[in-house]
Amino acid sequence: MPVEPVRSIAIVGGGTAGWLTAATLAHFLKALGCRIRLIESAEIGTVGVGESTIPPIIEHLASLGIDENDVVRKTQASFKLGIEFKDWTHPGHSYMHPFGLTGGQRNGVDFTAYWLKCRESGTAAPLEEHSLTAVAARRASFMRPVKLANSPLQNITYALHLDASLLAAYLRAYAQARGVTRTEGKVRHVALRPEDGFIESITLESGERIEADLYIDCTGFRGLLIEGALKTGYEDWTHWLPCDRAMAVACERRGALSSHTRALAREVGWQWRIPLQHRVGNGYVYCSQFIEDEQARDILLSGLEGPALRDPLPLRFTTGRRRLCWNKNCIAIGLSAGFLEPLESTGIHMIQRGAVLLLWLFPDRHFRQADIDRYNRHMAFESERIRDFLVVHYSQTQRAGEFWRYCRETKLPESLQERLELFRSYGRIIREGTELFTEQSWFYILNGQGVRPEGYDPRADDTPAPQAQQLLDHTRSVVARCAAAMPAHQDFIAQHCAAPLPMG
Numbered sequence: 001m002p003v004e005p006v007r008s009i010a011i012v013g014g015g016t017a018g019w020l021t022a023a024t025l026a027h028f029l030k031a032l033g034c035r036i037r038l039i040e041s042a043e044i045g046t047v048g049v050g051e052s053t054i055p056p057i058i059e060h061l062a063s064l065g066i067d068e069n070d071v072v073r074k075t076q077a078s079f080k081l082g083i084e085f086k087d088w089t090h091p092g093h094s095y096m097h098p099f100g101l102t103g104g105q106r107n108g109v110d111f112t113a114y115w116l117k118c119r120e121s122g123t124a125a126p127l128e129e130h131s132l133t134a135v136a137a138r139r140a141s142f143m144r145p146v147k148l149a150n151s152p153l154q155n156i157t158y159a160l161h162l163d164a165s166l167l168a169a170y171l172r173a174y175a176q177a178r179g180v181t182r183t184e185g186k187v188r189h190v191a192l193r194p195e196d197g198f199i200e201s202i203t204l205e206s207g208e209r210i211e212a213d214l215y216i217d218c219t220g221f222r223g224l225l226i227e228g229a230l231k232t233g234y235e236d237w238t239h240w241l242p243c244d245r246a247m248a249v250a251c252e253r254r255g256a257l258s259s260h261t262r263a264l265a266r267e268v269g270w271q272w273r274i275p276l277q278h279r280v281g282n283g284y285v286y287c288s289q290f291i292e293d294e295q296a297r298d299i300l301l302s303g304l305e306g307p308a309l310r311d312p313l314p315l316r317f318t319t320g321r322r323r324l325c326w327n328k329n330c331i332a333i334g335l336s337a338g339f340l341e342p343l344e345s346t347g348i349h350m351i352q353r354g355a356v357l358l359l360w361l362f363p364d365r366h367f368r369q370a371d372i373d374r375y376n377r378h379m380a381f382e383s384e385r386i387r388d389f390l391v392v393h394y395s396q397t398q399r400a401g402e403f404w405r406y407c408r409e410t411k412l413p414e415s416l417q418e419r420l421e422l423f424r425s426y427g428r429i430i431r432e433g434t435e436l437f438t439e440q441s442w443f444y445i446l447n448g449q450g451v452r453p454e455g456y457d458p459r460a461d462d463t464p465a466p467q468a469q470q471l472l473d474h475t476r477s478v479v480a481r482c483a484a485a486m487p488a489h490q491d492f493i494a495q496h497c498a499a500p501l502p503m504g
């Protein structure tokens with residue numbers, strides 16, 4: 001069968017998903033001469049709360065040729081070195097999930113195995129003291145990596161906290177400058193081809209009819225094309241991740257500009273704190289079975305560090321995934337493809353993955369099923385593994401209260417159960433395929449949540465205990481010295497990428 005190129009793409013929805021997808025396709029498909037059109041409705045608006053990201057965004061923006069300092073300035077962004085989980089194991093407890101690598105490997109054995117070995121004999125300092133990003137985050141410091149052989153300063157791994165609406169506007173300007181056309185309007189009807197059920201056209205409230213070869217559904221929770229028209233179905237994960245609502249509000253910042261996101265466990269869920277240059281984003285993610293909206297709102301407002309800048313925005317969601325992200329000639333990207341709560345800041349990342357995987361498996365007008373199946377398998381696998389990662393936070397805790405007891409007693413997904421069993425023996429984690437979180441990320445969370453392995457990787461006995469301890473002590477002191485040499489986050493931004501002061 002000769003290739004019949006895709007001539008036109010219609011992206012419906014102009015939130016982070018719509019514009020990030022448009023920007024990515026416009027950049028990487030420019031030589032194909034394919035028309036890309038994005039339809040969005042100002043009347044409906046966007047969710048506009050995705051503000052904390054993870055390190056792959058840095059690489060993705062660079063792959064689009066976007067200047068990082070420019071995007072930081074224009075989205076009032078700050079830098080992020082990890083997430084602090086406060087009160088998750090029990091009130092008063094705190095641990096970091098830092099980005100990047102802690103300590104590296106020795107003879108193919110991970111640093112964490114030597115750390116477990118020393119902990120068994122009671123001599124290991126807390127794990128995070130061996131991580132440069134964790135220590136720097138605790139000090140509110142930041143700098144980008146520098147070329148310095150044998151120094152952890154060359155491996156600083158980071159992400160951004162950014163204003164989601166400003167990011168969408170930034171990407172919109174980028175995509176439009178690369179030929180994406182924008183149509184303001186509300187989609188009223190989606191017509192399917194009678195012979196095979198593919199999407200034939202969409203009609204706007206204005207009466208305009210738009211046809212394309214490929215449709216990308218970025219309509220958010222509505223899933224107007226993938227669900228409304230194609231009835232693809234949704235796998236509900238609420239029994240594992242029961243939070244189904246959030247209240248979000250920005251407030252004035254008090255104190256130094258921190259370089260990490262904070263996730264604070266609450267009686268019925270948790271509260272985020274995301275520091276931007278000119279404000280702090282806050283939100284309470286909770287479960288409506290256990291708390292009323294008004295109460296959640298009061299808890300959120302009473303825990304802010306500075307005056308709220310507007311009324312809290314209520315949001316509702318159902319955690320889970322679309323059964324197929326790609327169905328016929330329609331691909332769902334963003335909230336239309338599923339929702340995993342923002343505890344590990346994975347929403348924008350999954351948009352990136354959706355767009356990049358689409359490029360890898362970019363179809364022609366034959367829409368071969370093998371490509372579609374592969375795409376769906378990849379997206380399902382990646383979101384299931386993130387789901388498991390999130391479930392650990394809720395299930396492995398000693399917190400009191402009805403909500404936390406429910407989380408602790410819920411039967412875990414089989415894939416997570418298996419992983420926990422493996423970890424509980426020798427502290428081993430095996431990362432599979434394209435799953436997002438590294439072995440060390442899993443280690444930090446499992447260890448932080450108080451899961452204790454019975455032993456350590458027997459291969460760590462290649463190093464006698466005193467030398468293993470020396471390895472830890474050396475790593476810890478190098479990390480402390482490097483962190484002390486890093487500038488305050490606020491100063492780094494002032495020097496390289498300060499946003500202009502907001503008007504008014």
Ligand SMILES: Cc1cc2nc3c(=O)[nH]c(=O)nc-3n(C[C@H](O)[C@H](O)[C@H](O)COP(=O)(O)OP(=O)(O)OC[C@H]3O[C@@H](n4cnc5c(N)ncnc54)[C@H](O)[C@@H]3O)c2cc1C
Nearest residue numbers: 013014015017046047050052187219220334335342347348
């Ligand atoms: C409480 C919460 C906190 C979050 N925090 C984070 C975080 O910290 N980090 C992170 O990475 N992610 C986070 N996310 C996820 C992130 O917000 C989303 O992934 C991101 O905003 C993408 O949204 P979207 O573009 O898919 O949908 P939306 O923002 O809802 O955009 C939908 C678009 O579709 C358009 N549309 C809908 N219907 C029609 C129609 N009939 N006709 C025309 N246009 C239409 C709308 O106008 C809009 O432009 C969070 C999500 C929630 C709910």
